[in-house]
Amino acid sequence: MVSVGVLGLGLVGGSVARALRRAGVDVVGFDAVPATRVAARAAGLSVTDDVASLCRTAPDVLVLAVPLRAVRPVAAEVARHVGGPTVVTDVGSVKSAVRDAVEAAGLGERYVGAHPMAGTERSGFAASSEDLLDGAHWAVTVGPTTRADALVRVLGLLTGALGGTVHVLTDEVHDEAAALVSHVPHVLATELLGVVADAPVRDVALALAAGSFRDTTRVARTDARRTEAMVTDNAAWVAAGLRVVVRDLERLALALETNAGVAPFFDRPDPVRQVVRPDSTHRTEHRVVLDEQGEWRTTLTGLGARGAVVVRVQDDAVHVV
Amino acid sequence: MVSVGVLGLGLVGGSVARALRRAGVDVVGFDAVPATRVAARAAGLSVTDDVASLCRTAPDVLVLAVPLRAVRPVAAEVARHVGGPTVVTDVGSVKSAVRDAVEAAGLGERYVGAHPMAGTERSGFAASSEDLLDGAHWAVTVGPTTRADALVRVLGLLTGALGGTVHVLTDEVHDEAAALVSHVPHVLATELLGVVADAPVRDVALALAAGSFRDTTRVARTDARRTEAMVTDNAAWVAAGLRVVVRDLERLALALETNAGVAPFFDRPDPVRQVVRPDSTHRTEHRVVLDEQGEWRTTLTGLGARGAVVVRVQDDAVHVV
Numbered sequence: 117m118v119s120v121g122v123l124g125l126g127l128v129g130g131s132v133a134r135a136l137r138r139a140g141v142d143v144v145g146f147d148a149v150p151a152t153r154v155a156a157r158a159a160g161l162s163v164t165d166d167v168a169s170l171c172r173t174a175p176d177v178l179v180l181a182v183p184l185r186a187v188r189p190v191a192a193e194v195a196r197h198v199g200g201p202t203v204v205t206d207v208g209s210v211k212s213a214v215r216d217a218v219e220a221a222g223l224g225e226r227y228v229g230a231h232p233m234a235g236t237e238r239s240g241f242a243a244s245s246e247d248l249l250d251g252a253h254w255a256v257t258v259g260p261t262t263r264a265d266a267l268v269r270v271l272g273l274l275t276g277a278l279g280g281t282v283h284v285l286t287d288e289v290h291d292e293a294a295a296l297v298s299h300v301p302h303v304l305a306t307e308l309l310g311v312v313a314d315a316p317v318r319d320v321a322l323a324l325a326a327g328s329f330r331d332t333t334r335v336a337r338t339d340a341r342r343t344e345a346m347v348t349d350n351a352a353w354v355a356a357g358l359r360v361v362v363r364d365l366e367r368l369a370l371a372l373e374t375n376a377g378v379a380p381f382f383d384r385p386d387p388v389r390q391v392v393r394p395d396s397t398h399r400t401e402h403r404v405v406l407d408e409q410g411e412w413r414t415t416l417t418g419l420g421a422r423g424a425v426v427v428r429v430q431d432d433a434v435h436v437v
Numbered sequence: 438m439v440s441v442g443v444l445g446l447g448l449v450g451g452s453v454a455r456a457l458r459r460a461g462v463d464v465v466g467f468d469a470v471p472a473t474r475v476a477a478r479a480a481g482l483s484v485t486d487d488v489a490s491l492c493r494t495a496p497d498v499l500v501l502a503v504p505l506r507a508v509r510p511v512a513a514e515v516a517r518h519v520g521g522p523t524v525v526t527d528v529g530s531v532k533s534a535v536r537d538a539v540e541a542a543g544l545g546e547r548y549v550g551a552h553p554m555a556g557t558e559r560s561g562f563a564a565s566s567e568d569l570l571d572g573a574h575w576a577v578t579v580g581p582t583t584r585a586d587a588l589v590r591v592l593g594l595l596t597g598a599l600g601g602t603v604h605v606l607t608d609e610v611h612d613e614a615a616a617l618v619s620h621v622p623h624v625l626a627t628e629l630l631g632v633v634a635d636a637p638v639r640d641v642a643l644a645l646a647a648g649s650f651r652d653t654t655r656v657a658r659t660d661a662r663r664t665e666a667m668v669t670d671n672a673a674w675v676a677a678g679l680r681v682v683v684r685d686l687e688r689l690a691l692a693l694e695t696n697a698g699v700a701p702f703f704d705r706p707d708p709v710r711q712v713v714r715p716d717s718t719h720r721t722e723h724r725v726v727l728d729e730q731g732e733w734r735t736t737l738t739g740l741g742a743r744g745a746v747v748v749r750v751q752d753d754a755v756h757v758v
Contacts, residue, residue, distance in 0.1 A: 233645045233646070233647040234647055234648075235647065235648075235649070252647075253644060253645055253647075255645060283641060283644060283645065285641065289638055289641060290645075292636070292637075292638050292642075293636075293638045293641050293642035293645050294645070296629075296632055296633050296636055296638070296642050297633060297642045297643070297645060297646040297647075297650040298646075298647070298649060298650065300629070300632070301629055301649060301650055301653045301654075302649070303686070303689065303702075304625045304628075304629065304653070304686075305653060306702070306703060306705075307625075307682055307685055307686060307702075308617075308621070308622055308625065309705070309707055309708055309709065310685065310702075310705040311617060311621070311678060311681050311682060311685075312617050312618065312708050313705055313706055313707070313708035314681075314705075315613070315614075315617055316613075317610055317613050317614045317617070317742065318708055319742075319743060319744040320604060320606065320610060320614050320741065320742055320743070320744055321613075321614035321617050321618045322618070322708060322709060323574060323604060323744055323746075324554045324574055324576060324604065324611075324614050324615070324618060325554070325618040325619075326554040326555055326556065326573075326574075326618075326619070327555075327556075328556070328619060328622060328623070328655070328656040329618040329619065329622055331652045331653070331655055331656070332622045332625070332626060332652070332653050332655075332656060333622075333709070334649070334652055334653075335649040335652070335653060336707070337707065337709070340703040340704065341703070343703060344699060344700065344702075344703040347693070347699065347703075348693065348699060351693040351694070351696070352693075352694075354690075354693055355690045355693040355694045357632060358686050358687075358689060358690040358693070359690055360632050360635075361628055361632060361686060362683050362686050362687050362690065364628055364631065364632075365624070365625075365628060365679050365682060365683050365686075366679075366683050368624065368679060369675075369676045369679040369680055369683065372668065372669065372672040372673075372675055372676040372679070373672070373673075373676045375672070378665060378668065378669060379665065381624075381627070381628075381631075381665075382627060382661040382662070382664060382665040383661065384627075384630070384631040384634055384635075385634055386630055386634070386657070386658065387630055387633050387634035387639055387643060388630065388643060388654070388658070420641065421638065421640075421641055422640060422641070423640040423641055423644050425644075
């Protein structure tokens, strides 16, 4: 079984480390905050006191689980100490930006991107848990230079010890999808709170707010700086999504102001209901051979973009359904 | 104790009827759908077979609990049969529009507006329950011609047998507040689903969607026609809210496209955290006498707009805190 280093023991990093320990994986962590290291050791985790020591444990996989805005300096420090066959992955919510940072640090050839779709509005090691990621969907991203052996090792870890459902994607497909189902929703929730905050009827509006308002604004109740970092690191896709939203809402506002019909706005299909998810036993299993020419990158990410998930990982092939 | 008629036994009407029966109130219902009448009787409720028979039971309070788009014809039919001292109220989510319909039917002088801030994404009698409204906040709205005795009777029912927390407001304050914490959030949730439905990465985006997306779009998963009716009946306030949203999102999109700072968007205060709700024992109790001149209307709705709730109802006065 692989050994794993986890750099950053916040909500996601802490949960990765705890889940791996539960699965019996040899895992060592580090966090820049001394109090977090104390808490992680108290929780039974093995923790080093600096990045260099973590890298010197020569883990098979090193998971960068630091905030997006810290990836660049942390990657640079890792590059000074990491060696041998260590594969580097991460948990960041924007993949193109992380790849840029990791490549700038010279870690590109040992890097495979990863992003678990799970979280809570809380943060920090205290909020982490060994079951936060149970059953989570992960995006794993590959670029033109991703090594097949590095991909196999990361896929093995995520689908094995971490029990995740993995979609292999390009950075671009991940970042567009994340903009639509995560970053733009965070922006709209933030905006809803902002509109109420500025309204003359603010106090009574909040008193009257029922569950639907609390549900729709829950994600805005996280660290605003974290949301800002996701949005700015994925600026192009978020801006494109917002332009669509602005166009549609402007049309709706105009229709309401002029007493015109608004049915087209409400008649759009509900994509959640629309997408039929066939039972996996009725879907075709594809065996994608990890060929030297690297055509597997296009094949795997093409299948991933259409919803395929990894069901089996071999040294020379990945099976998706 | 008062007797109550409930016209319309869907999610809210059914829940009102069940809660009143649990409280021992003499309650009779009616629904235009025969199958709903059968189900309501099977659930132990007393149900008439037409509106005329319901009105002839001469309830102290008649609750119109029909969809917004049905209020106008139903109010006209009630006007033909209602008599004596029956007070008419409702549960509609837009108060100005309901008042217009009720006044057009000639029921204005016996009408007091009401709107419980509770619901689920389900609808119909089968989804109703005797505890749906437990602890709910209610908006009760009064206009220039609202009778003091009618208000007292409705307040007594809502704060008594139904155990609600009641805010006395003008229609306008209610409708602006409801636009901000209910109708605009419904529109944004609908838009989020629409944007994903049209995206090339739709399938993988939905597969990756974590809890935050499901939470933020849950309210769009209701009856689209019901949402459309709320939005069009409250068109002016919803359009005004949407114009603010469009302005803010356009600024954010431009900032992201030009690599400008976006901190102002994320630095706005969270109104939910900002509003300090002092314990009611530390707030001033106001006794508003229901004077002949009708100044109580301005006093009560002014206090309500600042967050005051009803704590005691007497024949000649309402206490709010």
